[in-house]
Amino acid sequence: xxxxxxxxYGEIATRGSNRYLVENRLIKTIIGRLxxxxxxxxxxxxxxxxxxxEEGEFDYDEVIPRVVTTLGVTxxxxxxxxxxxxxxxxxxLGYEVFKSKYPSGNISFKAITxxxxxxxxxxxxxxxxxxxxxxxxxxxxxxxxxxxxPQAVIYIEIRNSIYIYCGFIKAVGGLPTGxxxxxxxxxxxxxxxxxxxxxxxxxxxxxxxxxxDSPPYTSERAKQKxxxxxxxxxxxxxxVKLFVIPFTEVQLKIYESVPPEKITLFxxxxxxxxxxxxxxxxxxxxxxxxxxxxxxxxxxxxxxxAIDSAASSMPVLRPLCAMDKQDIVDIARKIGTYDISIRxxxxxxxxxVPKHPETKPKKSIIEKMEKTKLExxxxxxxxxxxxxxxxxxxxxxxxxxxxx
Ligand code: ATP
Ligand code: MG
Numbered sequence: 001x002x003x004x005x006x007x008x009y010g011e012i013a014t015r016g017s018n019r020y021l022v023e024n025r026l027i028k029t030i031i032g033r034l035x036x037x038x039x040x041x042x043x044x045x046x047x048x049x050x051x052x053x054e055e056g057e058f059d060y061d062e063v064i065p066r067v068v069t070t071l072g073v074t075x076x077x078x079x080x081x082x083x084x085x086x087x088x089x090x091x092x093l094g095y096e097v098f099k100s101k102y103p104s105g106n107i108s109f110k111a112i113t114x115x116x117x118x119x120x121x122x123x124x125x126x127x128x129x130x131x132x133x134x135x136x137x138x139x140x141x142x143x144x145x146x147x148x149x150p151q152a153v154i155y156i157e158i159r160n161s162i163y164i165y166c167g168f169i170k171a172v173g174g175l176p177t178g179x180x181x182x183x184x185x186x187x188x189x190x191x192x193x194x195x196x197x198x199x200x201x202x203x204x205x206x207x208x209x210x211x212x213d214s215p216p217y218t219s220e221r222a223k224q225k226x227x228x229x230x231x232x233x234x235x236x237x238x239x240v241k242l243f244v245i246p247f248t249e250v251q252l253k254i255y256e257s258v259p260p261e262k263i264t265l266f267x268x269x270x271x272x273x274x275x276x277x278x279x280x281x282x283x284x285x286x287x288x289x290x291x292x293x294x295x296x297x298x299x300x301x302x303x304x305x306a307i308d309s310a311a312s313s314m315p316v317l318r319p320l321c322a323m324d325k326q327d328i329v330d331i332a333r334k335i336g337t338y339d340i341s342i343r344x345x346x347x348x349x350x351x352x353v354p355k356h357p358e359t360k361p362k363k364s365i366i367e368k369m370e371k372t373k374l375e376x377x378x379x380x381x382x383x384x385x386x387x388x389x390x391x392x393x394x395x396x397x398x399x400x401x402x403x404x
Contacts, residue, residue, distance in 0.1 A: 001093075003058040004081045006163055007042075007049035007067060011016040011075040011175060018179075023049075024178040026072045029261040033066040033395075044157055046116055052081075052119040065115040071202060072176035077155070079165030087122060090156060091134035093164050098135050098154050101166040109135070109152040117158045127156055151207060155202055162376060170275060173355050175204030177237045182206040183317065185288040186271055187242070189345060190292030192320055194233060194337040195328050200288050201237050208282060209233075209240055210388075212247035212273045222345040230393035232337050237395075248378055250274075255375055257373045260354040264298045265361055266370065269310035276311040277385045292320045292328065299309035299355035306363040 027042050034040040039055025060078050067076050080097055111132035122345040136143050147171050157163040185197040187209040191273040230240040254266045270339045291299045308316055320328055332338035
């Protein structure tokens with residue numbers, strides 16, 4: 001008998017012949033996250049993964065935070081594994097597992113058995129009745145059975161070995177990182193874009209980020225904020241490559257060349273195009289922004305319509321487009337980016353923001369003005385993109401608690 005961690009994963013199962021590749025990727029990611037802890041191994045076990053410690057006691061406090069933040073994992077169950085298959089042994093073990101979780105009793109419960117080993121001599125219902133009855137009649141006080149809406153559940157999974165556990169811990173879900181190609185996120189230091197990055201990463205997309213830096217109008221600390229955000233996202237993805245693009249001369253050119261109410265529109269177009277130029281070099285398949293319809297002047301439907309055509313060779317994903325600010329804030333808090341995002345450092349848009357930005361621009365006019373008033377812009381964007389700084393932000397906060 002030993003303590004192990006059963007790892008459940010979701011949608012991978014629907015992925016046909018890709019399934020083994022994606023499962024193996026998930027196993028590799030988890031192995032990587034446990035690499036500095038001696039003795040841990042990860043196995044595939046009939047549609048689940050199993051984490052075991054072959055050299056000593058299982059340290060759940062150390063292991064669980066690393067596994068529940070792994071994209072693709074839907075839940076984990078700390079459980080007891082046994083080779084001994086007699087029903088008397090399972091009754092005794094079920095009792096011990098239940099008692100250690102609910103020592104003071106006074107709770108409704110039921111037993112659920114999953115019998116993957118079809119040769120096991122008792123049916124699933126018979127096992128549940130035997131183990132549940134044993135616990136009910138034990139010295140744990142105030143127990144009652146409720147099969148419809150129990151407060152506690154004891155699970156018995158009969159596989160090559162038998163696993164017994166009480167409940168599970170919900171994990172981050174989604175798909176394993178890298179199983180869905182790569183996208184480039186336009187990441188400011190704000191609340192929205194890190195959430196947009198996380199939302200897309202959660203679908204298995206490998207994300208890299210671009211940040212447009214405008215020194216001396218924006219400070220080193222504003223840049224550090226974006227680095228910290230990328231590092232926070234790396235808790236889930238393992239790593240985020242961040243490109244810092246020096247944007248001051250582009251900002252100044254726009255500032256000097258177009259009417260004040262249109263500055264933000266051209267700035268956003270320049271950002272989108274620069275991100276696209278970067279993505280084309282790195283093999284990204286899409287751009288991602290934190291836009292949410294109607295949130296600010298540059299995010300009205302008209303503005304999005306006028307900005308979008310700046311990147312013509314790949315889709316611009318706006319995963320937050322239909323979300324309310326509060327919903328976005330809730331996610332930011334859960335994934336731990338909120339406290340970083342609200343640090344009060346200016347970003348380049350706030351420095352150059354016009355007093356009365358245009359909210360209903362016309363795409364045809366904007367596109368025409370870009371050609372006439374911003375001659376040479378495309379070459380300038382190519383130059384600043386080539387001057388980008390590359391920062392590899394790695395996951396260093398394994399054990400930090402992340403509320404998934
Ligand atoms: P956020 O909270 O993500 O900063 P926001 O609500 O402040 O968004 P805007 O400042 O209009 O909205 O930015 C809209 C989107 O444009 C951002 O979500 C981000 O994708 C992109 N963006 C804005 N500024 C920058 C920047 N300096 N570097 C990279 N991307 C940026
Ligand atoms: Mg912003």
